Amino acid sequence: MSDAVLPSSDSEEPSDFIRDQVAADQAAGRTPQIHTRFPPEPNGYLHIGHAKSICLNFGIARQFGGVCNLRLDDTNPTREETEYVESIVEDVRWLISGWADARLGLKSPGRRPETDAAASDAHQPAVTGADAAGRPLEPFYASDYFEALYGFATQLIRKGRAYVCDLSPEETERLRGSPDRPGTDSPFRSRTVEENLDLFARMRAGEFPDAARTLRARLDMASPNIWLRDPVLYRIRHAAHHRTGDRWCLYPMYDFAHCLSDYIEGITHSICTLEFEVHRPLYDWILASLGLARPRPRQIEFARLNLGYTVMSKRKLLQLVTEGRVSGWNDPRMPTLSGLRRRGIPPSVVRDFVLRTGVTKVNAVSDLALLEHVLREQLNRTALRRLAVLRPLKLVLTNLAEGEVHEFDAVNNPEDPGAGTRKVRLGREVFIEQDDFQEVPPPKYFRLRPGGEVRLKYACIVRCDAVLKDASGRVTELHGTADLDSRTGGPNAGRKVKGTIHWVHAAESREVEVRLVDRLFTEADPEEGGRDFRQVLNPASLESVTARVEPALADPKPGIRYQFERLGYFWPDSQDSAPGRPVFLRTVSLKDAWARVAGTA
RNA sequence: UGGCCGAUGGUGUAAUGGUAACACAGGGGUCUUUGGAGCCCUUAGUCAUGGUUCGAAUCCAUGUCGGCCAGCCA
Numbered sequence: 125m126s127d128a129v130l131p132s133s134d135s136e137e138p139s140d141f142i143r144d145q146v147a148a149d150q151a152a153g154r155t156p157q158i159h160t161r162f163p164p165e166p167n168g169y170l171h172i173g174h175a176k177s178i179c180l181n182f183g184i185a186r187q188f189g190g191v192c193n194l195r196l197d198d199t200n201p202t203r204e205e206t207e208y209v210e211s212i213v214e215d216v217r218w219l220i221s222g223w224a225d226a227r228l229g230l231k232s233p234g235r236r237p238e239t240d241a242a243a244s245d246a247h248q249p250a251v252t253g254a255d256a257a258g259r260p261l262e263p264f265y266a267s268d269y270f271e272a273l274y275g276f277a278t279q280l281i282r283k284g285r286a287y288v289c290d291l292s293p294e295e296t297e298r299l300r301g302s303p304d305r306p307g308t309d310s311p312f313r314s315r316t317v318e319e320n321l322d323l324f325a326r327m328r329a330g331e332f333p334d335a336a337r338t339l340r341a342r343l344d345m346a347s348p349n350i351w352l353r354d355p356v357l358y359r360i361r362h363a364a365h366h367r368t369g370d371r372w373c374l375y376p377m378y379d380f381a382h383c384l385s386d387y388i389e390g391i392t393h394s395i396c397t398l399e400f401e402v403h404r405p406l407y408d409w410i411l412a413s414l415g416l417a418r419p420r421p422r423q424i425e426f427a428r429l430n431l432g433y434t435v436m437s438k439r440k441l442l443q444l445v446t447e448g449r450v451s452g453w454n455d456p457r458m459p460t461l462s463g464l465r466r467r468g469i470p471p472s473v474v475r476d477f478v479l480r481t482g483v484t485k486v487n488a489v490s491d492l493a494l495l496e497h498v499l500r501e502q503l504n505r506t507a508l509r510r511l512a513v514l515r516p517l518k519l520v521l522t523n524l525a526e527g528e529v530h531e532f533d534a535v536n537n538p539e540d541p542g543a544g545t546r547k548v549r550l551g552r553e554v555f556i557e558q559d560d561f562q563e564v565p566p567p568k569y570f571r572l573r574p575g576g577e578v579r580l581k582y583a584c585i586v587r588c589d590a591v592l593k594d595a596s597g598r599v600t601e602l603h604g605t606a607d608l609d610s611r612t613g614g615p616n617a618g619r620k621v622k623g624t625i626h627w628v629h630a631a632e633s634r635e636v637e638v639r640l641v642d643r644l645f646t647e648a649d650p651e652e653g654g655r656d657f658r659q660v661l662n663p664a665s666l667e668s669v670t671a672r673v674e675p676a677l678a679d680p681k682p683g684i685r686y687q688f689e690r691l692g693y694f695w696p697d698s699q700d701s702a703p704g705r706p707v708f709l710r711t712v713s714l715k716d717a718w719a720r721v722a723g724t725a
Numbered sequence: 726u727g728g729c730c731g732a733u734g735g736u737g738u739a740a741u742g743g744u745a746a747c748a749c750a751g752g753g754g755u756c757u758u759u760g761g762a763g764c765c766c767u768u769a770g771u772c773a774u775g776g777u778u779c780g781a782a783u784c785c786a787u788g789u790c791g792g793c794c795a796g797c798c799a
Contacts, residue, residue: 139739140738144741163799164799165798165799167798167799197799199798199799200798200799202798203798203799292797293796293797296797297795297796297797300795301795302727302795303727303728303794303795304726304727304728305727305795306727307795334797335797337797338797347728348727348728348729349727349728349729349794350727350728350794350795351794351795353795356796356797358797359796359797360797361797375797377796377797377798377799378798378799379799381799382799398730398731398792398793399792399793399794399799400793400799401729401730401793401794402728402729402730402793402794403794404729405729425730427731427792432736480737480738480748480749481737481738482737482738482739483738484731484737484738485730485731486730486731486732486737486738486792487730487731487791487792487793488736488737488738489736489737490736490737491735491736491737491749491750493736493749493750494736494737494748494749494750496749497748497749497750498749500761500762501762504761504762505762509759538759538761538762539762539763568760570760571760579758580758581758581759582758583758585758612758617758620758621758622760623760624757624758624759624760625759626759687759687761689759689761690759690760690761691759691761692761714759714760714761714762715760715761715762716760716761717760717761718760719760720760721760
């Protein structure tokens, strides 16, 4: 099954307040070429919350004939690593593959604004597809703009809009005031342009230790908006950067770097999450203060995605990893894109899910059930059906001779006749699911019971004649009789029984490890009432069983998704499978109507 | 006791001054060699109070509740 050809809602053109704005800007001729960007900081792995931003930004580029740049927002050398850069690039490509590949804006390798003397305003155009020289393209990096940014900062100083401040971090904080009390001007606020220029150059030259001085915007210490109270634009950090090494000891802050990175790349719509709403006046102020040649980008905010039964912040996900509560960032229980991918969730499902949650400014928590619904909807249409018994119980069909074997046709996918059929074989001994037999069945139980009958899927009806137990009273084996005349085409083919169960031929079945993946937390809101989310980790989130499967499952092709009939959707784990020794992961269970009935009884 | 943003069934969204709609979840039915899938039916909502208007989920005011903001993080 190819992820790219999966049918989904990708073909629909969604509408929301951001797309309305983009459409209006384009229609009015303000931004004929739409240009968005996805700007993660490489300090962690991408998760399904980022998927929303990716789908929004690339979706807009796709819908309006534009481009979406992938940009690493790497302005803080102490938190960022190459490992994260690599995972981010891989995850973004995976998520947009077969959907918006053609919209991915990258740049020719090694290119930076200062390598392009013609562009006086540091313009960095995006390339889609391939490099003119055939070299692989690379993402944009905010760190590629350090030189250009430094130049913009000196311009701000020359205009009297920024100054070097010698206040300590503690003093800076104290003089900032509080939300309901205005701040106090820094004593360094009225330095001359010449002095500021000289000091700023010496900050860059490494003459001062960390935190000794900052470059600050000259705005309004009395503003009710904290971010307008002379915010820090540059800080000194004698730290090696994952890309620029030790070329710099002066690093721009987010507010200064982001708006100008957007400008440098020619971004028209800079879409970010709600917490940046209060930064927008600063975003606009910096750009407006510089008297820039080209049109300025515009920031629009939306509410991030939240999902039930999980946590989403990088800090908490990192905690799960470092404390060993999961096996890594790509543990199949993790909401990271690498975790979802390993679990077997196709990118088209992530896209469809995100699409269905909509785009608003309301803080909301999306329902895990919706993700599972979209998953089942797509996998139902495409997954190959197979018989697998998770917790085997032996059933001996005493009217069949040793070595007697019967063959039946089994449909590979009832939703897709083109998927064809295969043979399944039945012998004297079969395994059935322990759950499919009850010695003392509850009301409305349709499966096997002493003296009762059930159909073995694709084969024939069997009756349970005897129950064998061990000394502790545990059921160890069943004896029964097969009615071979009830097979398809047989004289008793029309006989009706209440239940149909899955099974495997004991002699030909294979033992494989199956990992039953479930939600990571037992509560929809793991942090409800301020509790530590680690208190409600689901102890049953990952259960390993040794299953008995039909031979057709012994050596599965990587990347193929299966439905184990009546159980759920599974696929071989890309990491722990070996040739001839697959490990299956459960992507999602089938809906279980009986569990509801039994649970409420 | 500051500023900004938001509030529509259980959940997520739509309705852009004119019949509150869709999806998921829940409930019921139908069909079935998956208690799956499909199909049909169904429960349930505009935060409150005023105002403007022929008419308000929508506009205005006040209140309530929720989120965000006082990193030299992003």
